Amino acid sequence: MHLRRASLSVTAAVVVSTLGVAAYKYIPHDDSTTASGKDSVAARAAAGQPLPTPAAPRVTVQPRPEFPAKLPGLGPKTLAHVPENTRQILLVTGAGKHSASSKAVLWQRVDGRWHPGAVWAAHNGYRGWTDEHYAGDLRSPIGVFGLTDAGGRLADPGTKLPYHHSGAFSTNGTGLEDESLNGVFDYVIAINYNRQPGASPMDGTHPLGGNRGGGIWLHIDHGGPTHACVSLSRAHMKELLRALEPAGHPVVVMGDAASLAR
Incomplete structure (x- = not known):
């Protein structure tokens, strides 16, 4: 049995600091959110394979008041x-x-x-x-x-x-x-x-x-x-x-x- 390797796309976002130096932040994206990813999820479900765990929602942390x-x-x-x-x-x-x-x-x-x-x-x-x-x-x-x-x-x-x-x-x-x-x-x-x-x-x-x-x-x-x-x-x-x-x-x-x- 051949398992399909889940693909992981990576987006590079350029963040320019106040010193003018570029830095790169890599943000992984789950392919299940794309059209092809949805087809892949359906195929896994049909084959009885475990489905990918959905990404946890981002939590906005409110700054604590300055005591x-x-x-x-x-x-x-x-x-x-x-x-x-x-x-x-x-x-x-x-x-x-x-x-x-x-x-x-x-x-x-x-x-x-x-x-x-x-x-x-x-x-x-x-x-x-x-x-x-x-x-x-x-x-x-x-x-x-x-x-x-x-x-x-x-x-x-x-x-x-x-x-x-x-x-x-x-x-x-x-x-x-x-x-x-x-x-x-x-x-x-x-x-x-x-x-x-x-x-x-x-x-x-x-x-x-x-x-x-x-x-x-x-x-x-x-x-x-x-x-x-x-x-x-x-x-x-x-x-x-x-x-x-x-x-x-x-x-x-x-x-x-x-x-x-x-």
């Missing part, structure tokens, strides 16, 4: 705490572990890629940063915290976050370096450290206990260090409030550079 692994300055320990559905990250990087000065950048993920905003000057706790914050230690907590609730003494400037407008967002007196605190709570965003998300920034619920501090906000800068909050200029606070969206599951990633790089 925060490429955000500069963030190490694996920090990234592990960033929720996968987060599309907005306010990255606040302290100048040093004991410094009250920091920089803030709003990163937003669009079409699977992270895009940075402008760099904003900021202040943090008077004594810098800590991995374990306690009330009155004058240090800002290091970590990844949700941004779900806003409010202020002034009317909502156009945020999509729930906004609690109240005259209770007021303070007087001076800061730690004798600077005026007038108007610092005109706009605030609650940092979800030791608080109940979904409540007004004024809510006093402290799941970790009162001794672990609370009421830590993003608020308007007063030209000096804070007790534990992070402060931005009035213009940047308004810009941030208008940019944040609940659907983007925004978080603040905050701490000194060395700690965030872990």
Whole structure:
């Protein structure tokens, strides 16, 4: 018995690379897809011979979204705490572990890629940063915290976050370096450290206990260090409030550079 040898046609496709060098990619074609191939398949079937296995359909692999692994300055320990559905990250990087000065950048993920905003000057706790914050230690907590609730003494400037407008967002007196605190709570965003998300920034619920501090906000800068909050200029606070969206599951990633790089 003579077996008919299945013929295999080969098509050479020329692909020109960006360097101008031609490369060849060989793509095999099953003869069963041609008219003569169909006759060959019919003949095999009539002779009781095994039929060729049809080629598997091509599968288009969708590119995976770029996760925060490429955000500069963030190490694996920090990234592990960033929720996968987060599309907005306010990255606040302290100048040093004991410094009250920091920089803030709003990163937003669009079409699977992270895009940075402008760099904003900021202040943090008077004594810098800590991995374990306690009330009155004058240090800002290091970590990844949700941004779900806003409010202020002034009317909502156009945020999509729930906004609690109240005259209770007021303070007087001076800061730690004798600077005026007038108007610092005109706009605030609650940092979800030791608080109940979904409540007004004024809510006093402290799941970790009162001794672990609370009421830590993003608020308007007063030209000096804070007790534990992070402060931005009035213009940047308004810009941030208008940019944040609940659907983007925004978080603040905050701490000194060395700690965030872990």
